[in-house]
Amino acid sequence: MSRDLGLENLDINVKHLTRVEGHGNIVVDMKNGVLHKAQLDIVEAPRYFEALLKGRSFHEAAIITSRICGICSLGHQLTSLKATEQALGLAVTEQTVLLRKLLIHGATLQSNVLHAYFLAAPDFLKVGSVIPLVATHPDVVLRALRMKKLANDIGDAVGGRAVHPITCVPGGFTHVPTADTLRLLRKKMVEQMVPDWLATVETMKALAGAIPVFERPTEYISLRSDGDYALYDGDICSTDTGRVPDSEYRRMTNEFIVPHSSSKHCKVSRSSYMVGALARWNNNHDKLCPEALQAAAALGLKPGCTNPYLNTVAQVVEAGHCALDAVAIIDQLLEMGPRYEKPNQEPTQFGTGIGSTEVPRGILYHEYTYDRQARIVKANCIIPTGQNLANIDDDMKKLVPEVVATKSKEEITSWLEMLVRAYDPCISCSVHMLDVEFME
């Protein structure tokens, strides 16, 4: 045995992990070489959104669920609107779908850039935050800010605001950007975003050596569609079991409660599964645009990837697809001629509807049941980070024994922090899950 005896006992306790959205603690307890505990404790204060939704009008569902999470607000709104529209039989126009897809590209770009540059990159460069990088790598920080700004400009122009957008309502949009606004966005995307993204790929390549090597095959679940790279719509697709319609989402999530987390956990075919950019890559790499595939090749990201740390790389690859596809969508909108359409808000039925979309952190589900006054009687949301929590715990349980003999406690702690950050967890979201049948 070459094991360093000093490390047979390992006690790690990171309270309120930094550079993640929300509050979580990393806890590892190893005694005499036996791992007793390696897990992410979720200590975020629960927010009980079901109490907020009960009896609320269909006009308010997306406004309220948006407030589950600032970072994922657009994703919650669109998923909520899709569920409401299905429940009430509200059809939407082609223009509405295109504008929503454009918004998703903006939000995914913004979120992926924020994560890669502001939350993950400091680890690769061994600093505590992005702030010291302002002095040491000003061009890179300015590039990150430019990209974030332009991605948010999409949210501002189409949604009225990037955080908690205003214009997205059941049945359509309260406001539609003018052709001039879209042309300006297109110009900036082509002349600024795409070159900045290519430079980002180069930066990522230079940093790739700092990404830990760790493999653990798991089940990867995302949406998949026959048409585009599925973000707005699709079937649920698992690398283990294939495609099923989103009406089967409960079977494809199986929520359960664990004592160390105010967010519920999930599993399907194995003890855990992964959602997010890496799952989308594994399921849908064939749907990415050629430029994104070239970037993946340059970064060494291969189909069937089982290293969770490479989720950040998959985010960078995906950002390029979002930028280029956003340009294609703007072209379609310009060809159609953007025009105000009164949102379709006359319910044709009252029942249950399910919405599923890919938000930056993975697949998000909302389900609502409405009464005949179009008020909510039942609601359920299943959030990506909640789905990833069991997978994070399983990664930790494999990782710690693998590295305990060769790494110091500080290095192991750093690798565990990087692991959790790689998932880009959104802890605020994960504790606001609804799973409730209201008692009348």
Added chain:
Amino acid sequence: MAKPRVAIFDFTGCEGCELSQLNFEDQLLDILAQVDIVEWREAMDDKADEYDIAFVEGALSTPDCIKRIHDIRRRTKVLVALGACAVDGGVNAIKNLHPIEEVRATVYGQDQYLFPTLPALPLSAVVKVDYNVRGCPMTQAEFLRVFTSLVMGKQFEEPDLAVCVECKLNENECVYERGMICLGPVTRAGCNSHCTNFGQYCIGCRGLVSEPNLKGMNEVLTSHGLAVDEAWKRLQLYNAYRLQGVRA
């Protein structure tokens, strides 16, 4: 003069206000040049013992929150509440309208004892708050107004007009005339009527003016044939804490 030491904290909320701070892409480096950020969990690893200004997002809703906010108040000279959750309790306070045991049981069932909770409170219910930045998410322009006042050592005067005033100045068609409920008549201005500019109704996220004419709003609703009970329900979304016990 030494740069003010700034710390940023979050409690129960969506962290959308902090995200809005990161979304000052054009001004972020200028803002950072004016202050030393000494603690910000969402963006950096460092922790500090004392600070000149603490920006605090989120409502208080667990025993641990109460302990932490007292600790922050002890360490800081100025405390700024960021956003609707910190200022008014925000959407979290809706749960206060339901019996707490029922709320917990519906989400966590028999495992509810694992996760303690209290009624959602604004910061000012527990500690002294020096300034408010309102909105959901916080109004970015108001944040800059408060921030510059603090850095320059000036007082910040909170607006106390209804959103209708700004909406009229922006020459928007009245939302009531379009047949929709709108909370503009009783909601505090300062957002430049951002939502109504984009065709949406005012959802009341900046909280009520200091003396809201609630009777007047009821009359406007009735004269436009809109449901008073539905409007009051919408009013509760951001004012459940303030309007405890108040009826339409």
